[in-house]
Amino acid sequence: MKTHVMDLRDGDRLRSDIFNRAGLHVLPAGTSIHKEEIALLIRHSIEYADIFEREEQDSFTGLNREQFMQRLKADYDRTVKGFQAIFLEALTTGKINQNMVDERLKPMVEMFDHSKDVVSLMIMFSEEDVNIYNHSLQVGLLSYYLASWLGYSREECFQIGKAGCLHDIGKSKVGQELRNQTEEMNLAQKDEMQRHTRYGYEIIRDSMPDIAPALVALQHHEREDGTGYPQGLNADDIHPYSKIVAVANRYVDLTAADRINGKPGLLTVLKKVYDLGFGELSERAVQALTRQLLPHFVGKQAKLSNGETARIVWNNPTDYFRPLVQVNERFVDLSVERDIVVEEIMM
The missing domain is CATH 3.90.105 (Molybdopterin biosynthesis moea protein, domain 2)
Known part of the structure; x- marks a missing residue:
């Protein structure tokens, strides 16, 4: 209106x-x-x-930032447990209850609609111990954000977020030992793991009338340059929802801790995803992610590669990932000081 x-x-x-x-x-x-x-x-x-039509006033009015984040964390943990039950149902029956998915996701989406500080949310989520359930929820919630940034309607955003939450449901049919394996997989193991896309397609197709979430489960590892799996599709053949979830999934994947280097900083992860937007991932979705997240870094505390703690003051429009930072009373332009990088963003 x-x-x-x-x-x-x-x-x-x-x-x-x-x-x-x-x-x-x-x-x-x-x-x-x-x-x-x-x-x-x-x-x-x-x-x-x-603007969109206004809804009735909600129960979040009056909460300060700390109260809001505490409630969000409690709802997040509860929702993760709910998704564990959904995955168990898929394992035992080969189907999922769509109403159960909606009931678990809607409270989280309502809280996300009331949060401006996306970066703080990403930091909070990245601190969680990664498992298939919270990974799926993180991908779903980031997919919801991405869809809203791309201009989708509220209903479409919810459907895309739900598809993101279910993108890995096929892994319920992959053995837990293989899912948890940390060593490099052999060819047979890689083939079995990649089948989770087809398993997920079958589970969702048999559980709900909308084909889009099933296609997301099938296509979220496809790449626009044809290098993905399981079908090696090119950009024109990938469902638009799948392109959004693929970006969210890659972002969340990259935030996971590495056995050698530990957990990467959010700016480092965003730079990697940004680079993937020139060929592998949807450039439009990647640009939306970059354009929306970068302004939220301004004002955040950051750990620099030289050991100093700084505050991000300004994003350099000609070098997105090398901002102007302030260390005590000194300003440092990282686009000039090329030997220093931002290693970690803090809440």
Whole structure:
């Protein structure tokens, strides 16, 4: 609905992109409106914004940041346990209960709709011990965010998020010993592991009428340059939802700790995903991820490769992953100081 900027409320969500009179892109569709966004619209002399219909006031109003994050963490842990039950059902019956999935996911999505600090959420999730259940939930929630940043409707965002949560359901049919194996797999083991995409397709196809989540389970390891599996599809043949979930899945995969180097920093992970957007992954989805996450790094504390702790002050528009940082009273431009990098972003 078309609303005057002075009538916008905290939590309103844009239905469409906003441009100023000079044609400059000010805010993307899907943005959650708060006082900073309203101030930005006023500075650009924008009078009206097209927002989604408002829903009834929720139970999150009045929570401070710490209370909100505590509640989010509790809901997250509860939802992970719920997905464990969903995977067990898939293992024992070969099917899943769609209503159970919806019931587990909707509370998390409602909380995500009220959080602006995406980076803090990503940091919180990356601190979890990785298993198939919280991996699936993280991919689903990031897929939900990505879909909203790409301008999908609220209902489509939920469906894409749900498909993301179910993308690895086929692994319920892969032996736990193989799933947990840390050593390099032989060819037979790799072949069996890759079959989880087809197993997932079959489980979802037999459980719900919508074919899109089944295609996501089948295609989330396909790559736009044809190097993926199981079918070696090219960009034009991959379902749009699958492209979004593939980006979310790769991002979450890369945040996992490495046996040799430990857990990588979020900026390092984002840079790797950004590079994959030039061939393997959907450039549009990768650009949305980069464009939305980078501004949230500003103001965050960061650990530098030289051991110093800094605060990120500004993102360099010509070198996204080498920001201007402040160390005590000293400013350091990492696009100039090439021997120093950001190793870790902190909440």
